[in-house]
Amino acid sequence: xxxxxxxxxxxxxxxxxxxxxxxxxxxxxxxxxxxxxxxxxxxxxxxxxxxxxxxxxxxxxxxxxxxxxxxxxxxxxxxxxxxxxxxxxxxxxxxxxxxxxxxxxxxxxxxxx
Amino acid sequence: xxxxxxxxxxxxxxxxxxxxxxxxxxxxxxxxxxxxxxxxxxxxxxxxxxxxxxxxxxxxxxxxxxxxxxxxxxxxxxxxxxxxxxxxxxxxxxxxxxxxxxxxxxxxxxxxxxx
Numbered sequence: 001x002x003x004x005x006x007x008x009x010x011x012x013x014x015x016x017x018x019x020x021x022x023x024x025x026x027x028x029x030x031x032x033x034x035x036x037x038x039x040x041x042x043x044x045x046x047x048x049x050x051x052x053x054x055x056x057x058x059x060x061x062x063x064x065x066x067x068x069x070x071x072x073x074x075x076x077x078x079x080x081x082x083x084x085x086x087x088x089x090x091x092x093x094x095x096x097x098x099x100x101x102x103x104x105x106x107x108x109x110x111x112x113x
Numbered sequence: 114x115x116x117x118x119x120x121x122x123x124x125x126x127x128x129x130x131x132x133x134x135x136x137x138x139x140x141x142x143x144x145x146x147x148x149x150x151x152x153x154x155x156x157x158x159x160x161x162x163x164x165x166x167x168x169x170x171x172x173x174x175x176x177x178x179x180x181x182x183x184x185x186x187x188x189x190x191x192x193x194x195x196x197x198x199x200x201x202x203x204x205x206x207x208x209x210x211x212x213x214x215x216x217x218x219x220x221x222x223x224x225x226x227x228x
Contacts, residue, residue, distance in 0.1 A: 031214070033215070033216075040220070040221075041221075042117075042206075042219055042220050043158070043216070044218070045215035045216060045217070048214065048215065056215065058215070091158065093158075095214070101148070102160075102214075102216060103160060104150070104157060104158035104159075104160075105157070106155070106157045107156050107157065109156070
């Protein structure tokens with residue numbers, strides 16, 4: 001039983017560039033979540049999917065952010081026109097259903113120069 | 114609004130000491146879940162425990178124990194006989210009831226255990 005995987009693990013980009021992260025949830029988990037964690041803070045919720053439907057988006061998810069889960073399996077999180085304030089750890093989690101425990105991946109650490 | 118407060122930013126102990134990490138939460142939901150996660154230096158959040166709002170029984174798992182008290186809105190975590198491998202950031206989190214499942218995290222407590 002493999003855990004949640006995320007790629008890449010690290011990304012350095014220049015301000016203004018677009019970046020895309022991928023998350024592969026635990027097999028058969030129908031819920032997938034994205035969180036962002038900045039230094040010294042707890043993770044903050046961004047969005048979540050049930051199967052391919054995006055059910056909720058946080059106000060933190062600006063227009064430059066978009067997330068997809070096209071076939072209800074893996075998900076991608078894209079940030080367009082990156083800003084230095086986007087530098088953070090982006091965490092993905094999955095769960096078997098509503099109110100079930102969320103299991104987290106190793107995260108993608110983004111640095112915007 | 115929901116909120117999780119971990120008032121202890123950093124705790125330092127010597128191996129074999131017992132240590133308690135505090136967590137206080139705020140919610141208007143009658144149904145909710147509380148969690149503890151561990152984040153070692155590698156960065157991955159590791160699930161430790163989940164408790165629902167209707168189950169106030171304390172739980173013990175090896176050297177770990179949890180004390181849930183609805184009367185004080187607290188869900189404290191105690192490590193008995195701490196070890197160096199317990200050094201990590203520990204997060205308490207709250208999930209909403211019927212409305213959704215986004216986790217609301219506290220700011221975390223950094224535990225340093227020295228030998």
